[in-house]
Amino acid sequence: xxxxxxxxxxxxxxxxxxxxxxxxxxxxxxxxxxxxxxxxxxxxxxxxxxxxxxxxxxxxxxxxxxxxxxxxxxxxxxxxxxxxxxxxxxxxxxxxxxxxxxxxxxxxxxxxxxxxxxxxxxxxxxxxxxxxxxxxxxxxxxxxxxxxxxxxxxxxxxxxxxxxxxxxxxxxxxxxxxxxxxxxxxxxxxxxxxxxxxxxxxxxxxxxxxxxxxxxxxxxxxxxxxxxxxxxxxxxxxxxxxxxxxxxxxxxxxxxxxxxxxxxxxxxxxxxxxxxxxxxxxxxxxxxxxxxxxxxxxxxxxxxxxxxxxxxxxxxxxxxxxxxxxxxxxxxxxxxxxxxxxxxxxxxxxxxxxxxxxxxxxxxxxxxxxxxxxxxxxxxxxxxxxxxxxxxxxxxxxxxxxxxxxxxxxxxxxxxxxxxxxxxx
Amino acid sequence: xxxxxxxxxxxxxxxxxxxxxxxxxxxxxxxxxxxxxxxxxxxxxxxxxxxxxxxxxxxxxxxxxxxxxxxxxxxxxxxxxxxxxxxxxxxxxxxxxxxxxxxxxxxxxxxxxxxxxxxxxxxxxxxxxxxxxxxxxxxxxxxxxxxxxxxxxxxxxxxxxxxxxxxxxxxxxxxxxxxxxxxxxxxxxxxxxxxxxxxxxxxxxxxxxxxxxxxxxxxxxxxxxxxxxxxxxxxxxxxxxxxxxxxxxxxxxxxxxxxxxxxxxxxxxxxxxxxxxxxxxxxxxxxxxxxxxxxxxxxxxxxxxxxxxxxxxxxxxxxxxxxxxxxxxxxxxxxxxxxxxxxxxxxxxxxxxxxxxxxxxxxxxxxxxxxxxxxxxxxxxxxxxxxxxxxxxxxxxxxxxxxxxxxxxxxxxxxxxxxxxxxxx
Numbered sequence: 001x002x003x004x005x006x007x008x009x010x011x012x013x014x015x016x017x018x019x020x021x022x023x024x025x026x027x028x029x030x031x032x033x034x035x036x037x038x039x040x041x042x043x044x045x046x047x048x049x050x051x052x053x054x055x056x057x058x059x060x061x062x063x064x065x066x067x068x069x070x071x072x073x074x075x076x077x078x079x080x081x082x083x084x085x086x087x088x089x090x091x092x093x094x095x096x097x098x099x100x101x102x103x104x105x106x107x108x109x110x111x112x113x114x115x116x117x118x119x120x121x122x123x124x125x126x127x128x129x130x131x132x133x134x135x136x137x138x139x140x141x142x143x144x145x146x147x148x149x150x151x152x153x154x155x156x157x158x159x160x161x162x163x164x165x166x167x168x169x170x171x172x173x174x175x176x177x178x179x180x181x182x183x184x185x186x187x188x189x190x191x192x193x194x195x196x197x198x199x200x201x202x203x204x205x206x207x208x209x210x211x212x213x214x215x216x217x218x219x220x221x222x223x224x225x226x227x228x229x230x231x232x233x234x235x236x237x238x239x240x241x242x243x244x245x246x247x248x249x250x251x252x253x254x255x256x257x258x259x260x261x262x263x264x265x266x267x268x269x270x271x272x273x274x275x276x277x278x279x280x281x282x283x284x285x286x287x288x289x290x291x292x293x294x295x296x297x298x299x300x301x302x303x304x305x306x307x308x309x310x311x312x313x314x315x316x317x318x319x320x321x322x323x324x325x326x327x328x329x330x331x332x333x334x335x336x337x338x339x340x341x342x343x344x345x346x347x348x349x350x351x352x353x354x355x356x357x358x359x360x361x362x363x364x365x366x367x368x369x370x371x372x373x374x375x376x377x378x379x380x381x382x383x384x385x386x387x388x389x390x391x392x393x394x395x396x397x398x399x400x401x402x403x404x405x406x407x408x409x410x411x412x413x414x415x416x417x418x419x420x421x422x423x424x425x
Numbered sequence: 426x427x428x429x430x431x432x433x434x435x436x437x438x439x440x441x442x443x444x445x446x447x448x449x450x451x452x453x454x455x456x457x458x459x460x461x462x463x464x465x466x467x468x469x470x471x472x473x474x475x476x477x478x479x480x481x482x483x484x485x486x487x488x489x490x491x492x493x494x495x496x497x498x499x500x501x502x503x504x505x506x507x508x509x510x511x512x513x514x515x516x517x518x519x520x521x522x523x524x525x526x527x528x529x530x531x532x533x534x535x536x537x538x539x540x541x542x543x544x545x546x547x548x549x550x551x552x553x554x555x556x557x558x559x560x561x562x563x564x565x566x567x568x569x570x571x572x573x574x575x576x577x578x579x580x581x582x583x584x585x586x587x588x589x590x591x592x593x594x595x596x597x598x599x600x601x602x603x604x605x606x607x608x609x610x611x612x613x614x615x616x617x618x619x620x621x622x623x624x625x626x627x628x629x630x631x632x633x634x635x636x637x638x639x640x641x642x643x644x645x646x647x648x649x650x651x652x653x654x655x656x657x658x659x660x661x662x663x664x665x666x667x668x669x670x671x672x673x674x675x676x677x678x679x680x681x682x683x684x685x686x687x688x689x690x691x692x693x694x695x696x697x698x699x700x701x702x703x704x705x706x707x708x709x710x711x712x713x714x715x716x717x718x719x720x721x722x723x724x725x726x727x728x729x730x731x732x733x734x735x736x737x738x739x740x741x742x743x744x745x746x747x748x749x750x751x752x753x754x755x756x757x758x759x760x761x762x763x764x765x766x767x768x769x770x771x772x773x774x775x776x777x778x779x780x781x782x783x784x785x786x787x788x789x790x791x792x793x794x795x796x797x798x799x800x801x802x803x804x805x806x807x808x809x810x811x812x813x814x815x816x817x818x819x820x821x822x823x824x825x826x827x828x829x830x831x832x833x834x835x836x837x838x839x840x841x842x843x844x845x846x847x848x849x850x
Contacts, residue, residue, distance in 0.1 A: 017644040019467040021458030022614070022651060024451050028472070033446030042444040044479065047453070047470035050642075054469065061486070077623045078643045079633075118627045138820075140623075159645065161821055189447065198565075201503045202543045208504075217475075218503045219442040220584065226447060283736075289722025290715030293736040297714025300790055300823055308742035311708075311718040311734030313727075317776070321733065321746070351742070365725050395563075396586055398725055 007185075009035050010062035011045045012055075014073035014083050015158055019049045027072045027163055034167050038176050039185045040068060050074055055086035063151050070171065073158030075141040077120040084126065084144070087155060091148050093128035098142075101125040101133055105140045134170035138162045143170055152178075186233055186240045188214075190250055191264060192257040193224030193411050200225050200254065207249035214243050222400065223266075223407045224259075259414055266410045267295045267302075273417040274305040274355075279383075281413070282351035283309045284322055284343040286334065287361035287377060291406040307351050312343070322346030333372065335360050337389050340378035344389075348382045355416075356382040359409050361392070363401045377405045381412050385422045432610075434460050435487035436470045437480075439498035439508050440583055444474045452497045452588055459592050463601050464610045465493060475499050480511035488576050495596065498583030500566040502545040509551065509569070512580060516573050518553035523567075526550040526558055530565045559595035563587045568595055577603075611658055611665045613639075615675055616689060617682040618649030618836050625650050625679065632674035639668050647825065648691075648832045649684075684839055691835045692720045692727075698842040699730040699780075704808075706838070707776035708734045709747055709768040711759070712786035712802060716831040732776050737768070747771030758797065760785050762814050765803035769814075773807045780841075781807040784834050786817070788826045802830045806837050810847045 011031050017023040025047060032042040043066055048054040055074070062069045074083030088095050102125035109117040124141045127133050134143035141157040143166040154171050156163045192200060197220040201208075204227070208216050214231035227250060229243050251258060260269045274281060283306075285292050293309035296302055310321045315334055318324040324342040332338045340360050348356025361377030368374045375394040380387055390412060394404045417423055436456050442448040450472060457467040468491055473479040480499070487494045499508030513520050527550035534542040549566045552558050559568035564587040569580040579596050581588045617625060622645040626633075629652070633641050639656040652675060654668050676683060685694045699706060710717050718734035721727055735746045740759055743749040749767040757763040765785050773781025786802030793799045800819040805812060815837060819829045842848050 016642045017651075017653075018454070019457055019470065020461055020612075020642075020653070021454040021456070021467070022644050022653065023646060024449065024454040025470075026449050029443070029446040029449045031446070032444055036445055042446070043474070044483075045444065045450075045470075045472035047472075049468070058469075076643070076645075078626045080642050118623050120626060121623060160647070161825065187445075198502045198543050198546060201545060217441045217445075217505050218501070219447050220501075221448060222585070226442075228442075228445065228447065285715070285718075287722075288719070289727075289731075290710070290718025290734055290736065293710075293715025294713070294719050294827070297736075297738065297788075298824060298827070302714075303738055303792075306714075307739045308746065309715055309736030309738070310746070311715065311722075311736070313722065313734070314732045317733035320775075321735070350745075363722075367728075399723060400586065402719070402723070 007039055008041050008043045008066045009068040009070060010066045011042055012058045012062055012069060012071040013045065013047045013158070014050060014055055014058070014071065015047075016049045016080065018047050018073075027158060027160060030160070030164060031070050031072070031167060034172055035068075035070070036185065036187070038172060038179065040175065040179075041185065050080045050082055052082060052086040052089070055083060056090045059087055059090045059153070063153070067150055068152050068175065070154045070156065072156045072163050075124070075155065075157045077118065077124055077140070083155065084128070087146070087153070088128035091128065091146050091153070093130060093146065095126040096129055097122070097125050098127045098133060101127065101135070101142055104135055104142075108140055134166055136162050136166060137169065138165045145174070185230060186238070186243060187228060187230040188243045188247060189219075189262050190227045190229070190247060190258055191224065191260045192227065192254060193259055193266065193407060195225065195254070195257045196220075197225050200227070200257070203254050204250055207246060207253060211246065214240070214246060222403055224257075259411070265299070266407065266414065267299045270296070270410060270413050270417070271299045271302055271305060273414065277417060277423055279355055280305050280307050280353040281355040281357060282307045282347045282353045284347040284356070284358040285309065285311050286313060286318070286343075286359060287363040288359050288402050288406045288409070289313070291402050292357070292359060292409050295406060295410060307353050310347060318343060322350065335362055335372055335376060335378065337378055337391065340380040340389050341382070341387050344380035344382040345387055354383055355413070357409060357413060359405055361394075361401070361405055363398045363405075365398060375401050377401070377408070379405070379409045379412055381416050383416065383422075388416075432464055433466050433468045433491045434493040434495060435491045436467055437483045437487055437494060437496040438470065438472045438583070439475060439480055439483075439496065441474045441505065443472050443498070452583060452585060455585070455589060456495050456497070456592060459597055460493075460495070460600075461610065461612070463597060463604065465600065465604075466610070475505045475507055477507060477511040477514070480508060481515045484512055484515045484578070488578070492575055493577050493600065495579045495581065497581045497588050500549070500580065500582045502543065502549055502565070508580065509553070512571070512578070513553035516553065516571050516578070518555060518571065520551040521554055522547070522550050523552045523558060526552065526560070526567055529560055529567075533565055559591055561587050561591060562594065563590045570599070610655060611663070611668060612653060612655040613668050613672060614644075614687050615652045615654070615672060615683055616649065616685045617652065617679060618684055618691065618832060620650065620679070620682045621645075622650050625652070625682070628679050629675055632671060632678060636671065639665070639671060647828055649682075684836070690724070691832065691839065692724050695721070695835060695838050695842070696724045696727055696730060698839065702842060702848055704780055705730050705732050705778040706780040706782065707732045707772045707778045709772040709781070709783040710734065710736050711738060711743070711768075711784060712788045713784050713827050713831045713834070714738065716827050717782070717784060717834050720831060720835060732778050735772060743768060747775065760787055760797055760801060760803065762803055762816065765805040765814050766807075766812050769805035769807040770812055779808055780838070782834060782838060784830055786819075786826070786830055788823045788830075790823060800826050802826070802833070804830070804834045804837055806841050808841065808847075813841075
């Protein structure tokens, strides 16, 4: 069974919507992540449109670069879905209706309450001769595997939830069984926020400048910079002393910016801290419009510590729901240190939580004054030790300002809960 | 100046973080969209890692497929940023420090409050011999253009905000000037929600089955299905009778599912409807945790119609902030038709808005009971004509259920405001 010695793959994503720019390709990242977890490195990703010539170019290039190819998209029932035909033709395998698959697809439509299956879906039961068929638990287009001269060519639907289920339930288990496991890739991601890429690189230079192994990559985005360490180990070891040593050095140099590791999110880290200290939190948002609440509640189980939120967009709602003094709004402004403080204290008192967080700012494009530019944001946090407030001047468009403000607000909770003078471990 | 007759491009995105799956590549979609707006069709997208051999393979394949290449990533100051070296070497152009660029980069660091520039940033002033340099208004790595045997090879930083600014301010204006404008691509996107891809395809079959021009593409995602019509027209016409005809037929066949066109979002459409009818809205969210408020407030100017939101995660907050009857929660449950109705009516009355919306449901993975599975969601809307409630049974993980519930809630507002028996045009 251990017949696959390769550790690299090529991903092909197919769809005019990807090349037109209407749709961001999230499938490639998901597939790459899952493959990496079993030690398969993605060498390239290729995106082509729903055109036979282009698809076949992609298949040819992929097959010449790797033995494992995962391809998504173009398996739907509509007229522009031609991936299966193009790939089957490339490998010289005619398409045949698979009776089992046809029954499964018909059954799915009945269970969805349809009297009969739309005729266009019959094509979804066609499979290339000799292909392995993986039934799709979330939809009607099955996953397919063509094995040809040592190349493993997987075809999956482009709908993310269907592709994800097939990757998890079929593709990954299938590959795992066949992989020759002489070496394993280990990786560790150290997640930071509140510092830019070049500043972080300088800060970490003493630890990284002469380093060859583990490999280091800086992965910046709007929310922070991830530092990823990668190394190869023999056998099935799950630990690498090399990675552990560098991780410790990085923590020493940049501890205040590190919020977590690997799959940690800022919201999951805050959730763990609140649970650890047995605290509940409520929030009062203005310019972020609910985004902070949305992020906090993305964590499963957040109802254990998140009591309520208010989105006080109007001045009136700040007065009614939080008890902000109308004179303060009148004299200092809705976007001011004073209002932010009253909002945080107001939500804490009214919700009877141990911690209250507030955000008020100008997300733009309108709303700026001569003294208060777009991107001016105040965040305040109130707890049993008092109330502190932070002023930010953010840049970018409306969505970017909302996202950065929410990130900074969540980070303020983390910093507060990690303050050893206030909260003991 | 009109020396470019090509209308196709290849996009190259470079970065180990893209191939590891840690980062979703949003740059390719943005670049493709901007190019499409000036009639340049993206033929392929290629993603490779920060390795010279791979980058040079990508450059070679791109140059053999198109005359316009836009490449992003790997221009940062850290040690894994090698794109400039790899590309310059491919084209046989040595790198030289550009004095003007060095001054600009140093000046940027001073204006950010640094005493001196981190040394690693000097490399950002190096440019391939003969390249056109586009100064980066949002960061320190300039955009570069290498012109070689009729190929226009643009290199942009991978940080989205920097790439976007350079595309808008430099690359697009530059290409526009040089394009031979014999033909223009016109496209129209008809946006639907509340119907699946295959059902929509069947519904539209009478209009589309024999259609050759315009070209039709179905672009499904979690939120709905876009139908995109594309055609080429001579000269600089901005209208196509062919597209207008098909658009009308599609509207006849599927009007109830169509919420907008092109860049319309469901939240922008709702905003326009609320302004048109001179109404204000407040919302009460439970399982969506602030996501509906976040989406409504993504629209600039939403403060004109969005008064407030409450995220009533605890039962207590439903009682205190919305006046929900504790006996109803006790007997019918927090996730019930009755609670949803009281939440919608409560937020409408307390905020003194004309319209109140509520969402309560089980986002999972925990919280389900024998009679109430994960994905059960009630949404209610209350206005001067009464209160209506809708039950949904959604599938997927926590984030997916939150997103679908928010989409359905926003769509309910749209349907209500489009009800000709209630709101006159």
